[in-house]
Amino acid sequence: MAAFEWWILPAVAVRTEAVTRNSTEYRGTLPAWRIAFEDDEATRIYIDPNTGRIAAVRTGTWRLYDFFWGIHIMDWKNHEDFNTPWLMGFAVGGLVLAIAGSVLLYLRWPRRRRRRVASGMGDANSATGM
Numbered sequence: 001m002a003a004f005e006w007w008i009l010p011a012v013a014v015r016t017e018a019v020t021r022n023s024t025e026y027r028g029t030l031p032a033w034r035i036a037f038e039d040d041e042a043t044r045i046y047i048d049p050n051t052g053r054i055a056a057v058r059t060g061t062w063r064l065y066d067f068f069w070g071i072h073i074m075d076w077k078n079h080e081d082f083n084t085p086w087l088m089g090f091a092v093g094g095l096v097l098a099i100a101g102s103v104l105l106y107l108r109w110p111r112r113r114r115r116r117v118a119s120g121m122g123d124a125n126s127a128t129g130m
Contacts, residue, residue, distance in 0.1 A: 012037070012038065013035050013036065013037055014036050014037060014038045015034075015035070015036040016033060016034070016035050016036075017033070017034050017036075018031055018032075018033060018034075019031060019032045019033070019034045019046065024066070024077075024078060024079060025044065025058050025063070025066075026044075026046050026055075026056055026058070027080070028046060028048070028055045028056055029048060029050075029055065031049060032046045032047060032048055032049060032055055033046070033047040033049055034046055034047075035047065040060070041059040041060040041061060042059070042060050043057065043058070043059050044057075044058045044059075045057050045058075046058070066079050067079075073087060074086040074087040074090070075087075
């Protein structure tokens with residue numbers, strides 16, 4: 001079963017156009033056909049013209065997920081590069097804080113102390129004469 005064989009069309013197609021440039025919404029093989037639907041989700045279906053198969057389905061829910069994914073990986077432009085300087089900086093900062101916290105925890109950990117016998121008291125057995 002192909003990836004989108006189960007797809008049920010949401011509404012009547014409003015627009016069909018050829019896509020010749022990659023965008024943040026579609027990064028697949030080009031050229032492709034984009035079919036826009038008039039529904040609550042603003043559904044767009046991208047079709048590979050060589051095979052006739054659905055290459056991608058983009059809905060409002062997908063766009064919301066993609067927006068939060070871009071925030072999560074700190075790539076606000078393309079939403080796909082997770083090696084950004086921002087992310088690396090926060091990762092190094094988190095590692096430094098974790099190491100510093102571990103060192104401070106070790107330094108503040110309560111240790112068992114040995115009881116010292118007072119030197120002026122002498123031995124308890126010698127006082128009783130035994």
